[in-house]
Amino acid sequence: MPQIxxxxxxxxxxxxxxxxxxxxxxxxxxxRSLETNTLVIVSDPFKGLYxxxxxxxVLHYTGMGKSxxxxxxxxxxxxxxxxxxxxxxxxxxxxxxxxVYSYFGExxxxxxxxxxxxxxxxxxxxxxxxxxxxxxxxxxVPISVExxxxxxxxxxxxxxxxxxSALRARAIQSGTAKxxxxxxxxxxxxxxxxxxxxxxxxxxxxxxxxxxPAPFMKRPGEPYLEVHHIEWLSKGGADxxxxxxxxxxxxHRKMHVxxxxxxxDFLTVAATQ
Numbered sequence: 552m553p554q555i556x557x558x559x560x561x562x563x564x565x566x567x568x569x570x571x572x573x574x575x576x577x578x579x580x581x582x583r584s585l586e587t588n589t590l591v592i593v594s595d596p597f598k599g600l601y602x603x604x605x606x607x608x609v610l611h612y613t614g615m616g617k618s619x620x621x622x623x624x625x626x627x628x629x630x631x632x633x634x635x636x637x638x639x640x641x642x643x644x645x646x647x648x649x650x651v652y653s654y655f656g657e658x659x660x661x662x663x664x665x666x667x668x669x670x671x672x673x674x675x676x677x678x679x680x681x682x683x684x685x686x687x688x689x690x691x692v693p694i695s696v697e698x699x700x701x702x703x704x705x706x707x708x709x710x711x712x713x714x715x716s717a718l719r720a721r722a723i724q725s726g727t728a729k730x731x732x733x734x735x736x737x738x739x740x741x742x743x744x745x746x747x748x749x750x751x752x753x754x755x756x757x758x759x760x761x762x763x764p765a766p767f768m769k770r771p772g773e774p775y776l777e778v779h780h781i782e783w784l785s786k787g788g789a790d791x792x793x794x795x796x797x798x799x800x801x802x803h804r805k806m807h808v809x810x811x812x813x814x815x816d817f818l819t820v821a822a823t824q
Contacts, residue, residue, distance in 0.1 A: 581627035595646040614680035618671035647702040661685035754797035
């Protein structure tokens with residue numbers, strides 16, 4: 552069982568491990584422990600009720616209370632509001648995959664709490680308290696683009712499973728004019744420019760998959776095609792001419808969404824000609 556001091560940003564815990572480590576309950580988005588003098592706050596977009604959003608490096612975290620106006624003096628809202636002076640350490644966990652709790656690190660209030668309007672569990676608009684929290688130390692590990700994509704894909708799957716009326720209700724409840732932003736990192740591959748140029752020239756201005764001409768010219772005499780690795784670099788593919796083709800934007804997106812085995816075989820042959 553991990554100890555609090557041993558946790559590193561990015562560590563993934565089960566709900567049971569989180570509860571045992573911090574000596575907190577296993578339910579709720581704000582969990583107080585008198586034994587460890589900590590407050591665990593959980594930002595879980597899969598719950599669908601609270602609307603938390605990142606603006607740069609500050610998380611605007613929605614307080615406690617599912618229906619009716621929230622109170623700043625209510626239970627853990629009060630704990631979090633007074634955390635600059637009450638000595639309680641606040642630890643943030645995020646859920647990017649259902650039932651997996653990713654440790655962000657210790658956080659602090661970045662500015663005073665403020666009120667906003669959101670719909671409650673009963674569907675009625677109410678006043679909620681928003682707590683702007685930021686990393687307590689500067690070396691907190693930023694989230695990866697891959698984690699954000701996994702979160703978005705999981706949420707999209709949940710959305711597809713809803714019927715029309717339930718989907719509309721969820722969209723109205725969670726919709727907000729204040730669009731969040733998030734600082735994220737991604738791994739960039741240093742692709743071989745000679746391999747890429749060779750693939751484009753070999754294609755001769757036509758997509759290696761659909762065989763249609765490039766959809767437009769990006770400059771005189773230069774058709775627009777996108778370089779694609781048949782076996783993705785992220786999955787161990789080689790950056791060689793035998794694994795690289797030139798595709799139109801539509802087919803390129805198709806290969807990343809569908810990844811048909813027949814198309815893979817077709818392109819594998821095309822790359823060797």
